[in-house]
Amino acid sequence: MSTKARPSFSPIYPVSYTHLTLAKGYVASVHLENKEDKEFWIKRLQRVHPGNYYIISQSRSKNGNLTSGCEQCLNYRGYLSKRFFIAIDSDLRYVSGNLEGINAKNFIAQTYTYSWENHCCEAVGLQQRFEQALRSVGKEPEFDLVVFLKDLSILLYDAFLYAYYLKTSNTNGASVGIRDIFNCLSVQIRGKWLTNNGECLLNEIRNKLSNLSLSIPIDEYKKAVAHLETLGITKENVYLHVRGHNLFDLVQHIGKILCHNTPIRFTSDVLMKGLDKAPTYWQLQYLEDDLRSILL
Numbered sequence: 547m548s549t550k551a552r553p554s555f556s557p558i559y560p561v562s563y564t565h566l567t568l569a570k571g572y573v574a575s576v577h578l579e580n581k582e583d584k585e586f587w588i589k590r591l592q593r594v595h596p597g598n599y600y601i602i603s604q605s606r607s608k609n610g611n612l613t614s615g616c617e618q619c620l621n622y623r624g625y626l627s628k629r630f631f632i633a634i635d636s637d638l639r640y641v642s643g644n645l646e647g648i649n650a651k652n653f654i655a656q657t658y659t660y661s662w663e664n665h666c667c668e669a670v671g672l673q674q675r676f677e678q679a680l681r682s683v684g685k686e687p688e689f690d691l692v693v694f695l696k697d698l699s700i701l702l703y704d705a706f707l708y709a710y711y712l713k714t715s716n717t718n719g720a721s722v723g724i725r726d727i728f729n730c731l732s733v734q735i736r737g738k739w740l741t742n743n744g745e746c747l748l749n750e751i752r753n754k755l756s757n758l759s760l761s762i763p764i765d766e767y768k769k770a771v772a773h774l775e776t777l778g779i780t781k782e783n784v785y786l787h788v789r790g791h792n793l794f795d796l797v798q799h800i801g802k803i804l805c806h807n808t809p810i811r812f813t814s815d816v817l818m819k820g821l822d823k824a825p826t827y828w829q830l831q832y833l834e835d836d837l838r839s840i841l842l
Contacts, residue, residue, distance in 0.1 A: 563600070564629045567629045570598075573841065574600070574630065576600070576631060580615065583635075584603065586662040590821070632654050635657050639656075640656065642713045650836035655837055656836065660788060661789070664786045664788075670827075673687075676801070691797070699781060703781040706787065706788060708727065728788055731792040801816055801817065
């Protein structure tokens with residue numbers, strides 16, 4: 547019984563996407579990490595260059611398997627153009643300086659936050675949408691997400707420096723990993739913890755962090771602080787650079803509790819509603835500038 551060999555990764559694939567773009571009249575074909583990213587990137591693309599886009603959420607790997615994820619997107623480096631480009635989460639690559647040619651000149655767009663979910667949680671816009679939603683049903687906010695996220699960000703700053711240290715140093719065998727740090731945001735929230743803008747919730751996260759051994763040599767600590775400052779990352783905005791999935795889940799859980807017994811669906815009416823807003827902070831402005839550079 548004969549078996550057919552699976553096709554290996556080949557320039558045929560990106561050429562096909564480019565031909566499809568031209569034949570069907572799409573502005574471009576855009577390869578994302580997965581299908582969950584589609585809504586965010588479509589909204590950003592429409593702001594920069596309205597039109598129809600062919601969105602790819604998975605493609606054939608080198609082994610011929612349908613595959614998603616960042617590395618699969620990056621397999622196409624060398625074959626990209628304004629007609630076929632990729633859009634990915636920055637994860638810790640931007641922060642750590644491990645960009646490896648990931649920029650608009652090489653037709654690669656990135657989030658400049660850990661992931662697109664962080665953009666949904668940008669504090670000022672989030673609080674504005676939250677207040678609008680509450681007032682539309684005759685209620686006033688009793689929780690300030692700007693205050694909470696600022697306090698959370700300051701709380702997470704030293705832990706984030708440790709994550710940066712792990713990412714950029716030879717620390718094989720470290721007892722605490724980067725995911726362990728971000729998993730401190732995974733908390734089963736009790737409603738009473740949200741009084742006084744989440745003071746008790748912040749204490750719970752602080753206690754989880756204190757159980758980790760996060761020790762950095764003082765000279766490495768100072769280098770990390772200086773490096774983050776050059777990027778525009780501070781104690782107040784570092785929350786935009788922690789693992790987005792963890793942050794999104796935390797904020798989503800808070801919002802659902804706050805909107806209990808109202809017709810507001812916090813995820814769709816608040817969290818996801820601001821995906822097409824104009825940039826008001828540098829991470830989103832950089833993202834939009836990259837899309838404009840690629841498309842225009």
